[in-house]
Amino acid sequence: MATVVSDAPLAHARDGRFGVAWLWRGRVIKRLGGGMFGLVLAVAGCGAIAPLTARGESSESKQLTELQQKLDQSLKLIEALTQRVKQLEAAQSASAPAAAGAAAPTDAQRIETVENRVMQIEATNAGRSGDTTGVPLHGFADIGIGNHTANEQQFQGANVGALDIFLNPQLGQHTRSLFELTFEVNEQGQVQSDLERAQIGYQFNDQATLWVGRFHTPFGYYNTAYHHGQQIAISLRRPRLILFEDQGGVMPSHTVGAWFTGSEHLTDGKVTYDLFAGNGQSISGGEIDPRSGGVDHGGAIYGGNLGYVFGETLNGLKIGVSAFRSKITDDQQFVNFIRVDNVAVYFNYDTDRFEYVGEYYRFSDTDLTPVGPLHRSSAGFLQLAWRLPFATTPYARYERAVLDQSDEYFALQNNGMSYYRAALGLRFDLDLKSALKFEVARTKNTDRNIQEWNDVLLNYAIRF
Amino acid sequence: MQPKFSVWFGLLVLLVVRSAAAADVLYVVCHEGVSLDAAEVRYVYLGEKQFANTIRLLPVDNVAAQVAFLERVLKVDATRYSGIWTKKWFRDGINPPPVKAGNAEALAYVKQTQGGCSYIGVDPGPGVTVIARY
Numbered sequence: 390m391a392t393v394v395s396d397a398p399l400a401h402a403r404d405g406r407f408g409v410a411w412l413w414r415g416r417v418i419k420r421l422g423g424g425m426f427g428l429v430l431a432v433a434g435c436g437a438i439a440p441l442t443a444r445g446e447s448s449e450s451k452q453l454t455e456l457q458q459k460l461d462q463s464l465k466l467i468e469a470l471t472q473r474v475k476q477l478e479a480a481q482s483a484s485a486p487a488a489a490g491a492a493a494p495t496d497a498q499r500i501e502t503v504e505n506r507v508m509q510i511e512a513t514n515a516g517r518s519g520d521t522t523g524v525p526l527h528g529f530a531d532i533g534i535g536n537h538t539a540n541e542q543q544f545q546g547a548n549v550g551a552l553d554i555f556l557n558p559q560l561g562q563h564t565r566s567l568f569e570l571t572f573e574v575n576e577q578g579q580v581q582s583d584l585e586r587a588q589i590g591y592q593f594n595d596q597a598t599l600w601v602g603r604f605h606t607p608f609g610y611y612n613t614a615y616h617h618g619q620q621i622a623i624s625l626r627r628p629r630l631i632l633f634e635d636q637g638g639v640m641p642s643h644t645v646g647a648w649f650t651g652s653e654h655l656t657d658g659k660v661t662y663d664l665f666a667g668n669g670q671s672i673s674g675g676e677i678d679p680r681s682g683g684v685d686h687g688g689a690i691y692g693g694n695l696g697y698v699f700g701e702t703l704n705g706l707k708i709g710v711s712a713f714r715s716k717i718t719d720d721q722q723f724v725n726f727i728r729v730d731n732v733a734v735y736f737n738y739d740t741d742r743f744e745y746v747g748e749y750y751r752f753s754d755t756d757l758t759p760v761g762p763l764h765r766s767s768a769g770f771l772q773l774a775w776r777l778p779f780a781t782t783p784y785a786r787y788e789r790a791v792l793d794q795s796d797e798y799f800a801l802q803n804n805g806m807s808y809y810r811a812a813l814g815l816r817f818d819l820d821l822k823s824a825l826k827f828e829v830a831r832t833k834n835t836d837r838n839i840q841e842w843n844d845v846l847l848n849y850a851i852r853f
Numbered sequence: 854m855q856p857k858f859s860v861w862f863g864l865l866v867l868l869v870v871r872s873a874a875a876a877d878v879l880y881v882v883c884h885e886g887v888s889l890d891a892a893e894v895r896y897v898y899l900g901e902k903q904f905a906n907t908i909r910l911l912p913v914d915n916v917a918a919q920v921a922f923l924e925r926v927l928k929v930d931a932t933r934y935s936g937i938w939t940k941k942w943f944r945d946g947i948n949p950p951p952v953k954a955g956n957a958e959a960l961a962y963v964k965q966t967q968g969g970c971s972y973i974g975v976d977p978g979p980g981v982t983v984i985a986r987y
Contacts, residue, residue: 527943559948654896
């Protein structure tokens with residue numbers, strides 16, 4: 390409450406007689422400050438002074454003496470009251486922080502409660518999105534157009550490549566799984582499905598995982614690095630010699646059995662290894678059949694792959710060797726057994742600026758019914774790709790296969806002829822999940838059914 | 854007046870620089886009990902190390918600090934990182950790290966999840982194991 394001190398005391402002080410009293414009244418009001426209690430005292434003080442103004446001038450000096458005495462008393466009283474007011478104000482100001490202090494813990498508790506709730510919500514959300522619930526659905530698809538289709542030289546125009554559904558549910562601490570279901574259009578224009586990969590694995594540690602099921606046979610580099618979704622690969626199509634079986638490939642790209650794989654980090658690099666064994670493939674209808682349902686003639690395939698991934702020096706380079714032996718049957722009236730021995734060397738140099746990959750395969754096949762001579766064949770490819778600005782990746786690839794046509798293994802396959810292919814292509818990534826690819830290529834079959842043709846192909850590939 | 858202004862301006866610049874530097878520190882943190890070498894962080898985020906002793910590691914990316922992490926620790930850009938994981942994912946069946954929206958969410962995940970690891974741009978405080986600072 391603001392204290393109002395009027396100019397009246399100054400005016401009366403100038404008058405002389407009552408100046409002192411008015412001055413004292415003003416001082417009292419000033420000293421009492423803004424408190425209501427002080428105001429009451431001031432009024433009381435004024436009340437005591439006011440009657441004096443009505444007395445006569447004759448008893449002026451006596452009255453002045455009395456007045457001074459009364460003033461002295463009043464001053465003492467005021468002093469005492471002022472002290473009391475100070476005490477009360479001090480007590481009040483002391484009790485205010487105490488009251489605030491009593492309220493503070495309440496607010497702190499409330500804040501802490503809110504914080505805890507926020508943390509709980511965040512923790513719940515964090516746990517919920519930890520990929521421990523549900524199975525994410527992913528896949529690949531591509532559509533092509535060209536003067537031929539990518540893998541069927543006799544067709545042209547637009548074509549549906551493949552719809553590749555990919556599932557890898559996370560099952561626990563050590564169990565892993567991977568399934569790849571593909572829908573493709575066959576030569577008759579019918580959609581057919583194929584369980585390309587069906588793997589269940591136990592991961593012992595970082596160095597070893599055991600898979601069982603149907604998997605990509607770990608020969609060379611390309612066959613396990615890339616799968617049926619074409620978006621993931623730089624090029625528009627796989628090298629012809631390692632096309633998948635139902636696309637005309639001459640290698641046993643899939644094996645049904647067990648696969649032990651892993652890697653070990655060294656000081657500067659990493660060793661990778663694969664050991665596998667499974668059902669021996671058969672040749673049925675001119676194509677290799679992985680025998681996913683089991684074998685009836687007891688053939689088997691087994692082999693391994695050993696690679697080295699460089700560390701800081703030559704970072705991104707992997708070199709390796711692989712080998713497999715397979716006892717392969719056919720669908721002839723009198724079943725033939727063919728022993729296929731294959732060794733390969735390969736490299737892959739994958740950096741931010743380029744990716745080079747090369748593979749060379751050597752076959753040493755033997756007819757077992759009856760035992761015939763050794764047939765030697767070879768095949769390989771080299772692909773160079775450069776990662777340029779604006780998400781463009783031009784590439785060049787050369788493939789060559791020299792396959793012995795007296796070898797039953799190749800002779801019984803529709804596409805088991807020798808050939809070469811030279812291709813130039815350009816990949817343009819529209820975003821992280823879709824790519825446009827363009828390729829021109831010249832292919833020539835160099836034996837059995839000699840012919841030569843050019844391809845101009847466009848492909849739109851996505852993943853999701 | 855001019856010297857005073859210079860002093861205050863200098864102090865202000867120092868404060869800003871210091872604040873920026875402090876905010877720039879990147880902490881790689883894991884759930885309590887996870888033992889990792891700083892050199893192994895790279896392998897964890899490239900899918901090549903999935904176990905710390907017997908604990909399965911469950912790394913997550915943190916959008917708020919991912920650019921700095923890729924640049925300083927993995928030394929790859931986002932496109933390359935995505936490409937590496939795409940290959941890993943579809944070849945080996947290993948899921949890429951899930952993505953968290955920010956430091957608080959990443960930190961809460963690490964505290965909550967056994968084997969959880971992430972990287973954050975703020976001092977993580979108690980309750981997690983700090984594997985490395987970058």
